[in-house]
Amino acid sequence: MTDPSSRGILDGYRVIDCSIAMAGPFAAQRLGDLGADVIKVEPTAGEWQRFAAAGGAKGNEINVSFLSLNRNKRSLAVDLKTDGGREVVRELIVGADVFLQNYRPGVAARLGLDYETLSAINPSLVYVSMSGYGEDGPYRDRPGQDLLLQAMSGAMLSAGREGEPPTPAGQYLADAVTASTAFEGVLAALLHRERTGEGQLVTVNMLDALTTLQMQELSVYTVGGVQQQRGKEPNAHVYIRAPYGIFATADGYLALGFADLEKLGEVLDEPSFAGMDPEVHGWTHRDELYATVGRHLREKSTQHWLDTLLPAGMWVGPVYGYADLVNDPQIIHNGTFVEYDHPTEGRIKTPGFPYKFAKTPARIDRGAPTVGEHTSEILAELGVEAERVRALLDAGVIVQGGAPVTA
Helix, strand or coil, X not given: CCCCCCCCCCCCCEEEEECCCCHHHHHHHHHHHCCCEEEEEECCCCCHHHCCCXXXXXXXXXXXXXXXXXXXXXXXXXXXXXXXXXXXXXXXXXXXXEEEECCCCCHHHHCCCCHHHHHHHCCCCEEEEEECCCCCCCCCCCCCCHHHHHHHCCHHHHCCECCCCCCCCCCCHHHHHHHHHHHHHHHHHHHHHXXXXXXXXXXXXXXHHHHHHCHHHXXXXXXXXXXXXXXXXXXXXXXXXXXXXXXXXXXXXXXXXXXXXXXXXXXHCCHHHCCCCHHHHHHHCHHHHHHHHHHHHCCCCHHHXXXXXXXXXXXXXXXXXXXXXXXXXXXXXXXXXXXXXXXXCEEEEEECCCCCCCXXXXXXXXXXXXXXXXXXXXXXXXCCCHHHHHHHHHCCCEECCCCCCCC
């Protein structure tokens, strides 16, 4: 962990995280990594993600899904279906800087936690509302699930073979991109507030996040008029000339892109590439080029081709699994993964931070909390008297003390 005397760049900001699943919690975690005090408001039985073990990785008391998305947060376990629970959250809003939620459409208003209500309490509040398809419109009530959004984004039909089912991304792409988009939105809105003193509503939806991510690709279609057409060979992208993709070698796979056809032909001893212009034949002979390169690369090992093609100026690289990635020397050099001790899960090794600040580094102050681990601490900061805390506990409105919840 980082030197405790250092301060994160968002130190002094308070974020109320009322989100679930991946996109919202991931965005809030990024804010916590930069020093914000992130209070995770979750049901008294624990947030849904505590019980949904991605990959079957359940952990000891906190499953890995929740653990990975909720570090640097404090847990306030409160029943928002009760008047007392909603009142506690509204009291938190008075001193908050950011409120983040990804409720289904209409839920925030029913709970009295919509932008209009909370901004009346705190006009300087940055309120972030996340959704699958938008705050309104014909798809307003559709489930905003990662795979469904990937499919709708159009991106799946930019790779693979014509006539074969498209392949989704190997990560939860829609959730991750939406989380980063919300994170950017929070920072921009906070900068606006620093300049003007006013808060505002920030809306982010998964469909727009994935669509705008394809700025270049979609402009090729909308501005350039080039159709999205897959070929007979699995070129890695329909808008990039061949050879471009993942090729089998004698013992694994190799990524190859943007090769100069003359030079590649010399290395592969392929005379048919002589005189070819990459910007012409790379399009007109896309399937043929892919198949020919693939035939050559299957003859020798991945390491052979790396040792041969890299010195020749080719853009090539290995195809990693997670075991390869974690142990890669550049990853180790960069300090991409961080390790810390968690009170219930033991020694944790997990991806760290995608940014570095020379004076205000991101850091891990605490791992993912148990349910209600910080309820009493947070209520004490609000000045809630012990008698009221006891009444809330007796009524089941709150949970405190970090009672473990097993997946």
